Amino acid sequence: EAGVAQSPRYKIIEKRQSVAFWCNPISGHATLYWYQQILGQGPKLLIQFQNNGVVDDSQLPKDRFSAERLKGVDSTLKIQPAKLEDSAVYLCASSFQTGNTIYFGEGSWLTVV
């Protein structure tokens, strides 16, 4: 089966610009996650969706980050305006249901200059 797809793979933007990342989970997976991984650190959960509803967004900086999962399939993560400290890898992951393995995409590398 196809894995979690993410795009773009790499993005370089100037501070105060905006950027959007797209994620297509594995077919049939109800739970979708967005993680932020800063270089040298472990991934940090930004937001978790169950179908098209938000389960947890407690660590999402809502003044500049937004995410949606229309129709409970694809998801988009947006940053506006970007700051230098947003430079990181943004990982999307999905799982079929509770207790199942969580699979990750290849990540989207963001550099803010």
Added chain:
Amino acid sequence: AQKITQTQPGMFVQEKEAVTLDCTYDTSDPSYGLFWYKQPSSGEMIFLIYQGSYDQQNATEGRYSLNFQKARKSANLVISASQLGDSAMYFCAMRDNTDKLIFGTGTRLQVFP
């Protein structure tokens, strides 16, 4: 609060030898899952092995095994017969009863000839 601790920032192992990567966790939930992921320099998070809190036997997947000691709250990853391609970052993660997956800080494994 749930927490994952990986105390080894880096480990070295010679090819064909076995290596143990340490992981301890903290949770008050009786039901949880423990994961190990490999992250090569390409950035993708690759699932290796899973252990459920109620599993009676230690999980094994090929050259990977998980040494699960519930009373000590440890879930160490053992890689047998190390290969050069095993060089990567390794993350221990815990999934709680809300499906939230939290990560440790990772261990960088270097396999040398």
